[in-house]
Amino acid sequence: PSINIARASVLHTAPTELLSAAAATAAGDEVYFYVKNIDTTNFVAVKTAGGTDFAKLRAGEFLFVNMKEALGVEVQADTATCQVEYGYWTNA
Numbered sequence: 001p002s003i004n005i006a007r008a009s010v011l012h013t014a015p016t017e018l019l020s021a022a023a024a025t026a027a028g029d030e031v032y033f034y035v036k037n038i039d040t041t042n043f044v045a046v047k048t049a050g051g052t053d054f055a056k057l058r059a060g061e062f063l064f065v066n067m068k069e070a071l072g073v074e075v076q077a078d079t080a081t082c083q084v085e086y087g088y089w090t091n092a
Contacts, residue, residue, distance in 0.1 A: 005034075005087045010044055012077040018086050021049040021072035030091035033073055036062035039082035047074050057084075 010016045024031050037044045037057040046055035046063060049072025055063050067073070067088075075084060 003087055005085060007038070007083055007085050010075050010077045010082045010084050012042075012080055012082075015047060015051070015074035015076045017049065017072065017074045018084075019049075019067070019073040019088050021070055024049075024067055024072050025070040031067045031069075031088055032064070032091070033067050033086075033088045034062065034064045035073070035075065035084055035086040036060075037082060038085050039077070042078045042080055042082050044078070044082055044084060045076045047076065048072065049074055 008016060008018060019033060035046060037059060040059050044057045045053050046057060047053050057063060
């Protein structure tokens with residue numbers, strides 16, 4: 001699975017899934033994931049699909065990581081809906 005750079009609205013009331021655990025599992029251990037908080041004020045929590053926080057992106061910050069197999073990614077805004085830029089790719 002792969003998705004080139006895209007944008008998503010991220011809710012503050014519930015997590016927004018960007019990479020499903022099923023898609024990450026299908027790709028094995030070679031999923032490269034990128035997300036950038038393009039909001040100018042709020043931070044975004046980055047979580048596994050199981051809900052475990054592993055990063056906090058303040059306004060303008062980004063994350064690029066090689067994800068462990070079977071872990072999806074979801075994000076949740078802090079106090080108001082935010083926009084994020086994201087993408088993921090496999091190593092062919």
